[in-house]
Amino acid sequence: MQPSKRSDIAPFYVMEVMRAAEAREAAGGEVLHLEVGQPSTPAPAGARRAATAAIESDTLGYTGAAGTSALREAIAGWYRDRYDVDVPVERIVVTTGASGSCVLGFLALYEAGDRVAVLEPGYPCYRNDLQALDIEVVGVPVGHETGFRPTIDQLDALLPLEGLVVASPSNPTGTVLPADELAAVVAWADTNDVRLVVDEIYHGIAYGVPTPTALALGDRVMVINSFSKYFSMTGWRVGWLVAPPAIAEAVERLAQSLTVAPPTVGQVAALAAFDCLDELEANVDRYRVNRSIVLDGLGAMGLDRCAPADGAFYVWTDVSELGTDSQELCRRWLDELGIAATPGIDFDPNRGGDFVRFSYAGAAEDLAEAMARLAGWVERHR
Numbered sequence: 001m002q003p004s005k006r007s008d009i010a011p012f013y014v015m016e017v018m019r020a021a022e023a024r025e026a027a028g029g030e031v032l033h034l035e036v037g038q039p040s041t042p043a044p045a046g047a048r049r050a051a052t053a054a055i056e057s058d059t060l061g062y063t064g065a066a067g068t069s070a071l072r073e074a075i076a077g078w079y080r081d082r083y084d085v086d087v088p089v090e091r092i093v094v095t096t097g098a099s100g101s102c103v104l105g106f107l108a109l110y111e112a113g114d115r116v117a118v119l120e121p122g123y124p125c126y127r128n129d130l131q132a133l134d135i136e137v138v139g140v141p142v143g144h145e146t147g148f149r150p151t152i153d154q155l156d157a158l159l160p161l162e163g164l165v166v167a168s169p170s171n172p173t174g175t176v177l178p179a180d181e182l183a184a185v186v187a188w189a190d191t192n193d194v195r196l197v198v199d200e201i202y203h204g205i206a207y208g209v210p211t212p213t214a215l216a217l218g219d220r221v222m223v224i225n226s227f228s229k230y231f232s233m234t235g236w237r238v239g240w241l242v243a244p245p246a247i248a249e250a251v252e253r254l255a256q257s258l259t260v261a262p263p264t265v266g267q268v269a270a271l272a273a274f275d276c277l278d279e280l281e282a283n284v285d286r287y288r289v290n291r292s293i294v295l296d297g298l299g300a301m302g303l304d305r306c307a308p309a310d311g312a313f314y315v316w317t318d319v320s321e322l323g324t325d326s327q328e329l330c331r332r333w334l335d336e337l338g339i340a341a342t343p344g345i346d347f348d349p350n351r352g353g354d355f356v357r358f359s360y361a362g363a364a365e366d367l368a369e370a371m372a373r374l375a376g377w378v379e380r381h382r
């Protein structure tokens with residue numbers, strides 16, 4: 001028996017890096033982790049306390065397919081307090097992470113055979129999910145020339161399209177779309193009848209630049225988000241999407257059949273996380289320090305062709321001058337230096353061989369040590 005053709009999607013190579021790093025650790029070797037795209041902190045204390053209490057006292061059965069009313073209302077409150085935007089609760093669907101939001105959202109918005117554009121580099125699961133749904137993926141190459149942001153001319157040239165998926169801040173580049181450019185993309189999508197998804201999962205993690213929500217620009221955009229990054233809760237598997245009003249009911253219906261409900265204990269913890277903002281902001285302060293260590297470290301060794309790194313916790317660096325494909329580079333850095341980093345191929349199937357993504361979500365000491373080891377290696381191999 002053969003797997004279906006549409007399940008023949010690319011592997012997520014970062015998982016392979018993580019596996020190689022684990023194997024090295026299991027054999028007694030040391031690894032500095034700059035590959036993992038997740039906070040090194042646990043869920044905030046208040047969230048953990050709420051989860052513990054719920055485990056002791058609740059049955060923790062299924063919730064509604066769109067999540068608990070309490071959590072949906074708290075998410076609406078988040079948009080009111082933080083962005084001054086009113087989002088009706090009926091448009092909010094709690095999901096199994098932003099990953100669940102992608103599957104539900106793409107299914108509800110697009111038909112098989114539609115043409116949907118994604119940025120290159122961009123988060124690989126958009127491409128993989130779309131392909132698995134028999135949707136034609138159209139790459140939008142972005143690079144240093146435009147700060148890794150798409151231009152309207154570029155988007156125009158790809159028409160006709162049924163959809164576009166963008167993230168701000170972006171994984172892997174950290175690029176944030178400024179308010180005017182986000183508004184231009186939303187208006188372009190409206191004018192051209194392109195169904196737009198904006199992934200705002202890294203909102204809350206930005207360094208001196210505002211991160212406007214696309215929800216402030218009308219109700220025809222689907223926004224996805226999650227408790228994984230700013231809220232430091234990757235393994236709890238809770239995210240959400242805000243659907244255009246005409247789509248929300250379809251999303252909920254799909255959720256009923258695809259997942260029944262998002263994780264109950266995760267929702268309890270997520271609700272409590274909204275009361276832990278001091279702890280979460282302290283995490284962002286730590287990322288800010290880490291970001292400088294990596295940007296300064298790479299700059300000092302001449303690897304300074306980095307994407308702007310305005311948000312999230314990644315630096316996307318051009319390593320082409322080292323003359324080795326980034327997959328081979330990452331393999332050697334793990335073998336020779338004990339440094340795990342992610343080769344660009346995951347994020348850009350065309351030009352990823354020239355780039356590496358460093359995650360700075362880990363400990364400052366590890367990052368400083370990694371930069372020192374890399375500096376020596378680059379010096380020897382330049």
Ligand SMILES: Cc1ncc(COP(=O)(O)O)c(C=O)c1O
Binds near residue numbers: 171199225228
């Ligand atoms: C841009 C982006 N979107 C979505 C996800 C999925 O996150 P989760 O399913 O943990 O919420 C990730 C995870 O790394 C991501 O970087």
